[in-house]
Amino acid sequence: MTAGRGHVRARWMHRADGRDWRPWRRWEKQRLLMLLLGGLVGMEFLENGMFVFGSSHILGGIGAAPREFAQVQAAYAVGSMLMIALQQWLSRHFGYRNYLLLALLLFGLGDVASASANSLAQITTARLVQGMGGGAFFISTRVLIPMMFGVQQRPQATRVYMLMIFAVGAIAPLGAAWLVDNWGWRWVFWSVLPLSTLMALGVYGLLPAALGKSERPVRWSITPLLLFVLAIGCVQWSFSEARYALFDRPEHLALLVLAGVLLLGLFGLHQWRHDEPLLHLRDLTSPGFLAGLALYAVYYFVVNFSNYLFPQYAERGLGIPLLTTGWLNSFSALTSLVVAVVYIRYSAAIANKRALMMAGCLTMAAAAWWMSRLPPDAPAAALYGALAIKGCFGVLMVLPVAALTWRALDARHFAKGYQSKNILRQMTASLASAMAAVALQDSKFAQYSDLASRITPGNSTAQQWLDTTASTLQHHGMVAQQARHAALEMLAQMVDHQAFFMACQQLYQWLAVVAAVTAALVVVQRKLR
Known part of the structure; x- marks a missing residue:
């Protein structure tokens, strides 16, 4: 596995004719890669930070009560966890470049749908799709650091990565407040689209097509995935329904939580025993x-x-x-x-x-x-x-x-x-x-x-x-x-x-x-x- 990663690192540092990049060119590409990985995770943190900050205005704009925030957040979480669970299978089957391009496409489609939403059902569905895209960024970018950088460059790549996350935290609240105050809540979503397009160009241009692909067939089964979706769906649904069911129908809420926990237990048992689990x-x-x-x-x-x-x-x-x-x-x-x-x-x-x-x-x-x-x-x-x-x-x-x-x-x-x-x-x-x-x-x-x-x-x-x-x-x-x-x-x-x-x-x-x-x-x- 280590030798394979070294081969990938060596390959993307060469020209098509086999000659090495000049040292300054190689260093320039490494810096661009550091910024790309930090930018991908930063984009998701930026969008989520702006959404949480402006949630009352966003939900008020579509006629939903602030308490409906739990339902919308649950939808994003379900989509994100689904993509995270599939991360290793998808990256080994398609490679990290195609996997991240697919994620960026889903993230952008969810962004457009969220900006165009006029009802709670629409924005919930949009955030589900956007979560499926956003779930790929944090895990993939952090895993790519040891894959794409040598031992000497990893500390700097990790520093750039962490500082990008904290820097985005400083931008998101003020950005959301300014956009909502001057342009309206829909621009919380529209404003991220140019950044996602730029990230897609960077992924396509900087990541090797074969990065992360497995040379042997990748086994996969629909059963554990369906079990996982049902489990996290029940748990997240119980979170969003707690406001209504806690006092009116506590037995229904208890059954929903119990079903989610049991399904998660079954999924965990299946994964523990499986030879090639998710x-x-x-x-x-x-x-x-x-x-x-x-x-x-x-x-x-x-x-x-x-x-x-x-x-x-x-x-x-x-x-x-x-x-x-x-x-x-x-x-x-x-x-x-x-x-x-x-x-x-x-x-x-x-x-x-x-x-x-x-x-x-x-x-x-x-x-x-x-x-x-x-x-x-x-x-x-x-x-x-x-x-x-x-x-x-x-x-x-x-x-x-x-x-x-x-x-x-x-x-x-x-x-x-x-x-x-x-x-x-x-x-x-x-x-x-x-x-x-x-x-x-x-x-x-x-x-x-x-x-x-x-x-x-x-x-x-x-x-x-x-x-x-x-x-x-x-x-x-x-x-x-x-x-x-x-x-x-x-x-x-x-x-x-x-x-x-x-x-x-x-x-x-x-x-x-x-x-x-x-x-x-x-x-x-x-x-x-």
Whole structure:
């Protein structure tokens, strides 16, 4: 296998007549390849980051409620996990160039369909197709780094790759805010199309056609694939339906979750026993690797929960304009980029990576607690401190986890491990988004009911406010009955806003607890060190 990869690397560095490229030409092509691989994964992170940030405006534009976000995210996750599961089979059968070109085509078609959607069903289907394309980018690009670069070039290729991801995180919120504010929500999707076209040209021009192809026949069966689709479909459907079924039909939700878990178990058992599985589970039993996957899952949960919550909290809770909210989110991501640069420069000198992971979790706990203590009239400037602290979390948590996780796994199984890790990433991200949407709606309902129960004829403060407001409205030309009705509507809006604000703060308190507990788990675990 290693000799084959070396042969591929040698082949793409030669001219058609067999002579070597000049050294500067070879270095130029290597740099282009680094940018291409970083650009592919960056494009998916950019599109997803903009979609999550602008989700309430996108769904509002097609007449769907914000809580429908869970369904749309579930569709993307199902499509993405399907493509990840097929990654090794497709790449070995068609080669990485054709595999990525197919993925880019699906991603672009999903982008066009999302931008043209006018209903929940349409955008859900579009995101399913787009997920099938996007699922190929993260896993394939990361696996291609050791395949296409020699030992000396890999560290730089990996640095470019990681910095591209963090840089995109700084662009996505502000880009989404600017596009929605100036051009409308559909441009969140249209704006990515030129980039996907550029990536397709790069893939076609820079990747060898035979890269990744297997010389022996590739075995494949439809049975495990159907089992996998049914399993993840049930699990993701339960995420999106939780908002409706949790209290109204809890037994239906429980059966759906149970069916998904059983199907996943059957799929895992089938893959464990199969000689040529879609997921190579038998090779991924290292305790250190499994501990790393668990910490990856917590990280993705916290990040995606927070990514959904912050725009809601800032724009609807604190009343901060959309564009300013985008600037604030990008400021936090820019902090992550700066910390990533410093980490890459000095991390080799820090032997205790667990201390960095614990520090990252504590920064997230501190940032979430800070958010939960802000007053409802807090200005945008009051958020900068919390966002700067939050920006340290991603780097201090996930980069040490990544270093230790892949060190615990045999290098021969890197591609197999990355495949499983990315399936976990999609499932956890979808779960976090669904739980954030469900928890925010339920918490708001509970807070609203509590506040509304206090507004009774016996509440002198509320009655005085109604009388004063109605009197003021009468002075502006309203008749008494109309003024009283308008005052009641204003009070209902105030209660609704306050309930939403309190619900966001409650979720931030929960998030702080989760981050603090994760810090404790990092300290006590002994498998990843």
